[in-house]
Amino acid sequence: MAEKDYIISLQGVTKSFGNNTVVDDFNLDIAKGEFVTFLGPSGCGKTTTLRMIAGFETPTSGQILLNGEDITRIPPHKRPINTVFQRYALFPHLDVYDNVAFGLKLKKIPYEKVNKKGETVTKYRHFTRQEIDEKVMRALKIIDLEDLENRDISTLSGGQQQRVAIARAIVNEPEILLLDEPLGALDLKMRKEMQLELKDMHKKIGITFIYVTHDQEEALTMSDTIVVMKDGVIQQVGNPIDIYNEPVNAFVANFIGESNIYNATMVGKLKVKFLNRVFDCIDDFPLNEKVDVVVRPEDVEMTPVKGEGDDSRLKGKIVTKIFKGIHYEYVLMVGKSEIVAQSTKDYAQDSFVYIDVEPENIQIMKRSSTENVYPEAYLDKNNKLIISDAEFDVDITQLLKGSHVDDALYLIGPDGKKYDLDDADVIASIDFNDVQIVDGHDNGNVNGTVVETIYKGDHYAVLVRTAEEEDYILATDDTWNEGDLVSVIVDPSKIRLVLKGDLSKYEVE
Amino acid sequence: MKSNEAATKTPKADKKAKAKRFFALQRKYLCIPYIIFFILFIFAPIVIILFYAFTYEVVDPATHTAHFEFSWQPLVNFFTDPSKINVLFVSLFIATITTLICLIIGFPLAYFLADKKINKNAVLVTLFVAPMWINFVLRTGATRDLLTWFGINGGTHPYLATIIGMVQNYLPFVILPLYTTMTKLDKSQIEAAGDLGANPAQVMFKNIIPQAIPGIVSACLMTFMPTMSSYVISDVLSEGKITLFGNYIELEFTNKAWNDGSFMAFVMLLFIAVTMFISQKFGKDDEKEAGQW
Numbered sequence: 001m002a003e004k005d006y007i008i009s010l011q012g013v014t015k016s017f018g019n020n021t022v023v024d025d026f027n028l029d030i031a032k033g034e035f036v037t038f039l040g041p042s043g044c045g046k047t048t049t050l051r052m053i054a055g056f057e058t059p060t061s062g063q064i065l066l067n068g069e070d071i072t073r074i075p076p077h078k079r080p081i082n083t084v085f086q087r088y089a090l091f092p093h094l095d096v097y098d099n100v101a102f103g104l105k106l107k108k109i110p111y112e113k114v115n116k117k118g119e120t121v122t123k124y125r126h127f128t129r130q131e132i133d134e135k136v137m138r139a140l141k142i143i144d145l146e147d148l149e150n151r152d153i154s155t156l157s158g159g160q161q162q163r164v165a166i167a168r169a170i171v172n173e174p175e176i177l178l179l180d181e182p183l184g185a186l187d188l189k190m191r192k193e194m195q196l197e198l199k200d201m202h203k204k205i206g207i208t209f210i211y212v213t214h215d216q217e218e219a220l221t222m223s224d225t226i227v228v229m230k231d232g233v234i235q236q237v238g239n240p241i242d243i244y245n246e247p248v249n250a251f252v253a254n255f256i257g258e259s260n261i262y263n264a265t266m267v268g269k270l271k272v273k274f275l276n277r278v279f280d281c282i283d284d285f286p287l288n289e290k291v292d293v294v295v296r297p298e299d300v301e302m303t304p305v306k307g308e309g310d311d312s313r314l315k316g317k318i319v320t321k322i323f324k325g326i327h328y329e330y331v332l333m334v335g336k337s338e339i340v341a342q343s344t345k346d347y348a349q350d351s352f353v354y355i356d357v358e359p360e361n362i363q364i365m366k367r368s369s370t371e372n373v374y375p376e377a378y379l380d381k382n383n384k385l386i387i388s389d390a391e392f393d394v395d396i397t398q399l400l401k402g403s404h405v406d407d408a409l410y411l412i413g414p415d416g417k418k419y420d421l422d423d424a425d426v427i428a429s430i431d432f433n434d435v436q437i438v439d440g441h442d443n444g445n446v447n448g449t450v451v452e453t454i455y456k457g458d459h460y461a462v463l464v465r466t467a468e469e470e471d472y473i474l475a476t477d478d479t480w481n482e483g484d485l486v487s488v489i490v491d492p493s494k495i496r497l498v499l500k501g502d503l504s505k506y507e508v509e
Numbered sequence: 510m511k512s513n514e515a516a517t518k519t520p521k522a523d524k525k526a527k528a529k530r531f532f533a534l535q536r537k538y539l540c541i542p543y544i545i546f547f548i549l550f551i552f553a554p555i556v557i558i559l560f561y562a563f564t565y566e567v568v569d570p571a572t573h574t575a576h577f578e579f580s581w582q583p584l585v586n587f588f589t590d591p592s593k594i595n596v597l598f599v600s601l602f603i604a605t606i607t608t609l610i611c612l613i614i615g616f617p618l619a620y621f622l623a624d625k626k627i628n629k630n631a632v633l634v635t636l637f638v639a640p641m642w643i644n645f646v647l648r649t650g651a652t653r654d655l656l657t658w659f660g661i662n663g664g665t666h667p668y669l670a671t672i673i674g675m676v677q678n679y680l681p682f683v684i685l686p687l688y689t690t691m692t693k694l695d696k697s698q699i700e701a702a703g704d705l706g707a708n709p710a711q712v713m714f715k716n717i718i719p720q721a722i723p724g725i726v727s728a729c730l731m732t733f734m735p736t737m738s739s740y741v742i743s744d745v746l747s748e749g750k751i752t753l754f755g756n757y758i759e760l761e762f763t764n765k766a767w768n769d770g771s772f773m774a775f776v777m778l779l780f781i782a783v784t785m786f787i788s789q790k791f792g793k794d795d796e797k798e799a800g801q802w
Binding site for chain 2: 054055056075076077081082083085086087089090091093102103106107168169172
C-alpha cells in the first residue's frame with residue numbers, strides 16, 4: 001500500500017548505451033505534488049533519467065511505476081506525463097494558439113453513454129472546439145501571454161517561447177510535468193524571474209514537477225526535494241536545507257554552494273582534527289577514521305587579533321578581500337591551507353584574525369575512498385599488473401614474504417615452492433599521494449581526462465578517468481580543469497597487491 | 510570641421526584618378542560571364558519564343574514574299590486543336606502521377622536514409638543517386654529492354670511503361686532534396702509531438718511532413734516540370750504511342766510550324782512561372798538549400 005502514496009517510483013532503473021552505463025541502479029519515490037530536482041554536472045545521467053520517465057528511452061533494467069502501475073515500456077504518447085524541452089521544441093509551422101492546443105486536439109476523453117440496448121458503455125470523444133478554446137486561453141493566462149495567441153513562433157522572444165512551451169505542456173493537465181533545463185537558454189535576469197514564476201505555477205496548479213538542472217542555485221531556490229547525481233548514481237536525496245547543511249560527501253559539498261573541504265582525522269569521541277587543530281564536532285565517527293570535513297564560508301567566524309595574540313587559538317592571515325555587496329569574502333591562510341570566509345564586517349587586508357567554527361557547523365563526511373582500489377586487476381605472463389589497458393611493473397614478491405622471482409618469471413617461495421602467477425586475479429591499491437598527474441597524452445602510464453577536482457584547503461583532489469572508465473584519484477598542488485587531457489604516472493613500487501583466492505592454486509609441479 | 514572635410518576629399522579624388530588610369534577589377538565584374546550566358550542562352554531564346562508565339566507568317570500575294578505579322582493565330586490554333594489540348598492533359602496527368610509515385614516511394618526512403626544508424630557515411634544515398642551518372646538515353650533504352658523482358662512493353666502498356674520510366678528517371682531528384690531536409694529534422698520536435706499524445710502516424714502527419722514541406726516542394730518542382738517537357742522517355746518506352754507536351758513541341762518544330770511550336774513553349778513557360786510562384790510561397794528560405802541538388 002505504501003506505493004499508493006507515491007505518484008511515481010523508479011525501482012532499480014539502469015540505462016546503458018553499449019558498455020557505457022549512464023544511469024546506475026536509480027531508486028526514487030516521488031510524492032504527488034512534489035517539486036523534485038535532479039541536480040548534477042553534465043553527463044551525470046539526469047537528463048537520461050528524465051527521458052526514461054517521459055518514455056523516450058527504455059531502461060536497460062528496472063521498473064518505473066506510475067501510481068503503482070508499471071509504465072516502463074509504455075510509449076510516450078500514452079503516458080499522462082508532459083515535457084518542457086531544453087530548447088523548447090515548439091512547432092514552427094503552428095502559431096502560439098495551435099502549439100498550445102496541439103495536445104488537446106489529439107486527446108480523447110472517455111464519456112459514458114447508454115446505447116440502444118440500454119447498457120452503459122464508455123465511449124471516447126475529442127474535446128469540442130469550445131472546450132479546447134477555454135483550456136488554451138486559461139493556459140495562456142497562466143503564462144501571461146493571452147494577447148499573443150495568433151503570433152508566429154519565430155516572432156517570439158526566448159522568454160516568450162519558454163512560456164509557450166510550458167503552456168503547451170500544462171494545458172494537457174499531466175500528472176507529472178518534466179522540465180529539462182528549461183531556463184538554460186535564458187539570460188540571468190529572465191532566469192531568476194522564471195524560477196519564481198515556475199515555483200508559483202507549481203503551487204497554483206499543484207501537479208508534480210520533475211526538474212533537471214546543473215545550476216545548484218536554481219535547485220536550491222525552487223525544489224522541495226533535490227536529487228544530487230554523479231556518474232549515473234544518486235549521491236544524496238533531501239530537501240535543499242539538508243543538502244546544503246549536511247552534504248553526505250565531498251562531491252555534494254563541492255557541487256552545492258561554496259565550501260571549504262579538508263582531509264581530517266577523528267582523534268577522539270566527537271573530536272576531529274584538521275588544519276592542525278582539534279575541533280569539537282557533533283558527528284560521531286570511529287576513532288582514527290579518515291574523513292572529509294566541510295565548513296561553509298559563512299560559518300567561519302573571525303575575530304581580530306589584538307596585540308601579540310593568543311597562540312592557543314587558530315589564527316589566519318587575510319590574503320584576499322573581495323566586496324560582494326552584502327558581505328565581504330575573505331581568503332585566509334592558515335599555515336599552507338586556505339579558508340574561504342564570508343562576513344559583513346570589514347577587516348583589513350593582511351591582518352590576522354582568530355578563526356572559530358561552531359561544532360554544529362562542522363559537517364563530517366565519510367570518505368568515499370581513501371586510496372585507489374582496482375578489484376578487477378590481474379597479472380599477465382610477464383608478471384606485470386594489468387588494470388584495464390594499462391600495465392605496471394609491480395613487485396610481486398610482496399604476495400609472499402621472503403619470495404623472489406626466478407629467470408623463468410616464476411615466483412619462488414622461501415620454502416622453494418614455485419608459483420605461476422600468469423592470469424592471477426588481484427586487488428591492487430595505490431595511495432592518492434603515489435599517483436602523479438602530468439599534462440598531455442602518453443607522458444605517463446595511463447591517459448585520461450580530469451572529471452572532478454575538489455580543493456582541500458592546501459591541495460586538490462583530482463579524479464582522472466581513463467577511456468576504459470578506470471578512475472585514478474590523486475593529490476596535487478596544481479590546478480587542473482575538468483576536461484583536461486592528462487597522463488597519470490603511478491609509482492609501481494608503491495602499488496599494493498592482494499591476491500584473490502589462495503596462493504596455493506597457482507602452485508606448479 | 511572644415512579641415513576634416515578637406516582631408517577626406519583628397520583620398521576620394523585620388524581614387525577617381527586611379528580608376529581612370531587603370532581598369533580596376535571589382536567584384537561585380539565577376540558576373541560578366543554569367544550575364545553573357547544569360548543574354549545568349551536564356552533571355553534571347555525567350556524573346557525569340559515570344560516573338561514567334563505571337564506572330565504568323567503572312568505571304569504577300571503580290572510579291573510572293575513572306576513576312577511576320579503580329580497575330581493571335583497560334584493561340585487560336587492551340588486552343589482549337591483538340592489534339593493539342595489532349596496532349597496537354599495527358600502530360601499533366603503523367604507528370605502528376607509520376608510526381609506522386611516518386612513522393613510515395615521517395616519520402617519514406619529519404620526518411621530512413623536520413624537515419625545515421627542505417628545510412629552510415631551516406632553510402633546508401635550515393636547508391637540511390639548513382640543512376641544519375643549514366644547517360645539517360647542509354648538508361649532509358651536499358652529500361653525498355655528490361656520492361657519488355659517483364660512483358661510490359663510500350664505496345665501493350667504504353668502508360669505503365671512510360672510512368673515506370675519516368676519514376677525511375679526522376680526518383681533521385683526526389684530523394685536528394687527530401688534527404689537534405691530529413692537530415693535537418695528537429696528530433697526534439699518529433700519527441701515533443703509524441704510527448705503531447707501523438708501516436709506514430711499522427712507524429713508523421715502533424716510534425717514530420719510539415720517540417721519536410723520545403724523538401725517536398727523542391728522535390729515536386731524537380732519532377733513535375735521536367736516530366737511534362739521530357740520527350741525521350743515517352744518516345745522510347747511507349748514506342749511512340751504517347752505524345753507528351755515535349756514531344757508535340759518537337760513535332761511542331763520538325764514540321765516547320767515554328768509559330769505554333771513557340772506558342773506551346775510559351776504555355777510551358779507559363780506553367781513553370783506558376784509552379785515557381787507556388788513553390789516560393791511554401792518553400793521560404795529553406796527551399797534554396799534543399800533545392801541545391
